[in-house]
Structure formats: structure tokens, C-alpha cells
Amino acid sequence: MALGHAVLAALLEGDASGYQLSKRFDVSVSNFWSATSQQLYRELDRLERHGLLHGRVVEQRGRPNKRVFTLTTAGRDHLHGFIEQPSRPTAIRDDLLVKVQAFDGTDRDAIRAAVVDRLDHARRKLALYEQLRDDLLDGRSEDTYLRDADRVGPYLTLMGGRMFEHQIIQWCTKVLDVLDQRLHRT
Amino acid sequence: MALGHAVLAALLEGDASGYQLSKRFDVSVSNFWSATSQQLYRELDRLERHGLLHGRVVEQRGRPNKRVFTLTTAGRDHLHGFIEQPSRPTAIRDDLLVKVQAFDGTDRDAIRAAVVDRLDHARRKLALYEQLRDDLLDGRSEDTYLRDADRVGPYLTLMGGRMFEHQIIQWCTKVLDVLDQRLHRT
DNA sequence: TCGTTATAGACAACAAGTTGAATAGGTGCC
DNA sequence: GGCACCTATTCAACTTGTTGTCTATAACGA
Known part of the structure; x- marks a missing residue:
């Protein structure tokens, strides 16, 4: 459940x-x-x-x-x-990663488009999370908030989402880099 | 499918x-x-x-x-x-995050244990990924590998997994920090 | 020799998640 | 005045994923 x-x-x-x-x-x-x-x-x-x-x-x-x-x-x-209860670590399951894995040189443009798409989405998500964070903090510093707030869970999970999207952005950037490098090779 | x-x-x-x-x-x-x-x-x-x-x-x-x-x-x-085909960004679904979200001060130890557990798991995964990476690179530098390799997909997804675990570690560390701060409050 | 681990699958029941559509009044915009 | 989107919920059919059990054989060590 x-x-x-x-x-x-x-x-x-x-x-x-x-x-x-x-x-x-x-x-x-x-x-x-x-x-x-x-x-x-x-x-x-x-x-x-x-x-x-x-x-x-x-x-x-x-x-x-x-x-x-x-x-x-x-x-x-x-x-x-x-x-x-013990909780199992979540397994990664991501369409985009499957696509990148399957990249064999012939579908560079389609892969590139998919990655750009995801990058865009992650940036938007990140902006939303920053907004939510500002709302939650309401002018206070993080330290103050974490010390005084009744429930810190929502803030911590929000930070989790924020870091997650951040990492996606890093990865996408790297993949695009590599794809573009390889363009010049062929 | x-x-x-x-x-x-x-x-x-x-x-x-x-x-x-x-x-x-x-x-x-x-x-x-x-x-x-x-x-x-x-x-x-x-x-x-x-x-x-x-x-x-x-x-x-x-x-x-x-x-x-x-x-x-x-x-x-x-x-x-x-x-x-367009791919939808993967949604996060994580038991541990649900637990942290539900944290209300009373189950600090159980939450802490769950986070420590996950941290441990992530570290192990990361070590495995580093190993796989070394095997894949086989002494070459990343740049060399990415330029010369036939298929870069597996390497890029491996980097994805690596960054993912890395981010988990960061988040867990932060959560533990906050939990321990709050210990001194009550 | 006995228990454990690894190899190589099949089958069933159930839980979880997706997709698409239907209903029905409400608000806002051009 | 019409069209699109918002509120609020339900139903049905389907695909995915999980859990547990079962049958075999072989290698390894205590």
C-alpha cells in the first residue's frame, strides 16, 4: 500500500x-x-x-x-x-535513460531533442520548487525555519525534489555536450 | 511497453x-x-x-x-x-520521502534509521558504479573514451546512476543534519 | 553428506498504475 | 453567444509490477 x-x-x-x-x-x-x-x-x-x-x-x-x-x-x-518498516530504495525507471542507452549514432537528433525537452522540464520544475521554498520560508532563513517550524518534513522533501531536478539538469547538460562533441567526429 | x-x-x-x-x-x-x-x-x-x-x-x-x-x-x-516518441519525465515515487514527509517529531529515531539505511545503500551503489566506470574506461580518460567508443549510451546512463546516488547521499546527509539539530531543541 | 549458493526457468494471484471516457454545472474571454 | 477550461467524481478496461511457490541440476565448503 x-x-x-x-x-x-x-x-x-x-x-x-x-x-x-x-x-x-x-x-x-x-x-x-x-x-x-x-x-x-x-x-x-x-x-x-x-x-x-x-x-x-x-x-x-x-x-x-x-x-x-x-x-x-x-x-x-x-x-x-x-x-x-524498512523501505526499499527506489529503483530508477526512466524512458529517457532507455533512449540514451539505446543511442547508436543514427538517431542523434531525436535523442538530442528528447534531452533538451527534459532539460526544459527540469528547469521549470526547479523554478516551481524555488517558488514553493520561498513561500514556505516566508522571509526567514533556512536555519530559522528548520529550528522553529512545526513540521520539517514538507521542507525536506521539497529540498529532495529540488536536488533531484538539479541533478537532472547537470546530467542533461553533460549528455548534450557529449552528443555535440560526437557530431564533429562523424 | x-x-x-x-x-x-x-x-x-x-x-x-x-x-x-x-x-x-x-x-x-x-x-x-x-x-x-x-x-x-x-x-x-x-x-x-x-x-x-x-x-x-x-x-x-x-x-x-x-x-x-x-x-x-x-x-x-x-x-x-x-x-x-516524446517521453514523459519520470515522477518521483519514494517510500523514504513519504516517511520524511510524515515526520511529526515523534518518530525521529525510526526516520533516522531509515535515512541512515538509505545513505548506506547509496554509498554502496556509488562504489559499484565507480567500479563499473573504471572497467568501462579501462585506463583511458573519459574524453578519450567518449571520443572513441562505439556506443556511448551505457557510459552516459552509468553517469546518470552515479549522479543520482550522489544526490541521494547529499540529501540524506542534510536530513540527518536537520534531525540531529532538532534533537537538541526538544 | 548436508546445507548453501548459483543456474534456468514456469505459473498464479494479486496489487498498482494507466488510459479513456462520461457527467454536469461554473467562470472567463473574445 | 459560444468555446474552452475548471471543479468534482466515477466507471471500465487494460497494462505493469510484485510476491510466492515449484522444479531441476551443479558446485563448494564444512
Whole structure:
């Protein structure tokens, strides 16, 4: 139940409906997990059946009713239990890397385009993370924030996402370098 | 068909049986994809049905026969086609990050242990990658290798894995720092 | 000789994730 | 006035990935 734990962790930041949760997963939660809205709804049902959270229907004018979910005590306990379990290191699985691996000299332009694309995406992500970071720090220094904040988890995972994208940028730059060097060879 | 492409790419390094392939996935291929042997056997059957590779049975003395798979021309073409398709950036999905996100002060020791564990694992992985790199370079400088080598893909993905683990190490170190700072607060 | 590790696979059940579509009112823009 | 996007959720079908069990043989060391 990997997604489930991510959902429970996300709800630590406050109650939310499925839709709100999917928005949360699009931005801040994307640092540590990703999921489509369909997955989320399915998982919310499942977690509710297991008593780890409970939803109440909120009626709305002019738009469909929504179900807002809250963590139960059992849900919090479950999260604590999860933290104690060993976690396997995540394996890398990346289309772009498969493409680079398969590079045999004939499809240089296509590979180059794919890498440039990813580089672009990573830069955008990084900018978003910097923004989120500024919002979170709200003028304070990192040290001050880390000392005083109630929950440091969200900041640390954000730093994780930031470093991740940074590394992608480095790698892409290197790959482009190599590809361009080889252009002059042939 | 994401796994399929990884298998095809792995076979670019030479023909292999299911078992050999699973070994390959454990070491060098793990830089860009991961899969269990069960997944591999299933995928090999599928790829053969689609004509992207073909297997021939090799009889062995004293042990079960093995099927050795070779890329077909259709398989190579398919790989080239794949390279031209846009690839979505991989989403992060990591148990450890979920745990850190969920950190609420009460389970400091468990989180710490999980991070130390991961740090350890990353260091080991990094050492392995350095070894693979040395083997690949075989005394040559990186520049020389990149200029002369037939296929630079494997080296570049290896560098990807290397940078990835390096970044993990940085992040883990930072998290431990923060956790230990907070110890002195409470 | 017994247990362990490595080789080489097959099969089944289940969990997780993706893709595509449907519903239905609301807001903003040209 | 129409079109596109936003809110909010659900359903169905499918592909991927995980976990566990099973059958064999061979080499190695205690």
C-alpha cells in the first residue's frame, strides 16, 4: 500500500477532498509521490473502508457535492507503523535513460531533442520548487525555519525534489555536450 | 511497453538468455531500469510473439536448456521508433520521502534509521558504479573514451546512476543534519 | 553428506498504475 | 453567444509490477 501512505501523509497537511488532493499531488506532493486523480479516488475509498480516514459529504451550491477526508487516529497510527518498516530504495525507471542507452549514432537528433525537452522540464520544475521554498520560508532563513517550524518534513522533501531536478539538469547538460562533441567526429 | 524497450536496449549489448538478462538488469541496466526475472520472462515471451526478438534453444549438459534471445531487425526498428516518441519525465515515487514527509517529531529515531539505511545503500551503489566506470574506461580518460567508443549510451546512463546516488547521499546527509539539530531543541 | 549458493526457468494471484471516457454545472474571454 | 477550461467524481478496461511457490541440476565448503 504505497500510494495509501502517500495519501495519508498528504492529509497531514490538512483535510481535503479528492479533487483538492489531486491538486496537492500536482504541486507540493509531487516531490515525493505522483498519482492521477483516478488512482486517488480509488485509494480514498479503500482507505475509508479500512478506517484510516473518514469522509464527510459537503454540499455545495452550483457544483457537485464533494467529500472531504480527515485522517482518523487509526490512520495516524498506521503511518507511524509504516515509518518503522524498512523501505526499499527506489529503483530508477526512466524512458529517457532507455533512449540514451539505446543511442547508436543514427538517431542523434531525436535523442538530442528528447534531452533538451527534459532539460526544459527540469528547469521549470526547479523554478516551481524555488517558488514553493520561498513561500514556505516566508522571509526567514533556512536555519530559522528548520529550528522553529512545526513540521520539517514538507521542507525536506521539497529540498529532495529540488536536488533531484538539479541533478537532472547537470546530467542533461553533460549528455548534450557529449552528443555535440560526437557530431564533429562523424 | 516501457519494460519492453529496456529489454531491447539491454540486448543491444549482446544476445542473452532470460537468466543472463536478469543478471544484466541487476548491475549495469539498473542505472536506467529495474525488473525482476519473472517480469523479464513474461516480457521476453511477449516481445518474441511480436517478432521484436527471437529466441533459440541452446541445449546444455547437466542443466536445463536455455533460450538465448537476439534482437530482430523489427526490434531495432521498434527501438528507433521509440526514441522518436516524446517521453514523459519520470515522477518521483519514494517510500523514504513519504516517511520524511510524515515526520511529526515523534518518530525521529525510526526516520533516522531509515535515512541512515538509505545513505548506506547509496554509498554502496556509488562504489559499484565507480567500479563499473573504471572497467568501462579501462585506463583511458573519459574524453578519450567518449571520443572513441562505439556506443556511448551505457557510459552516459552509468553517469546518470552515479549522479543520482550522489544526490541521494547529499540529501540524506542534510536530513540527518536537520534531525540531529532538532534533537537538541526538544 | 548436508546445507548453501548459483543456474534456468514456469505459473498464479494479486496489487498498482494507466488510459479513456462520461457527467454536469461554473467562470472567463473574445 | 459560444468555446474552452475548471471543479468534482466515477466507471471500465487494460497494462505493469510484485510476491510466492515449484522444479531441476551443479558446485563448494564444512
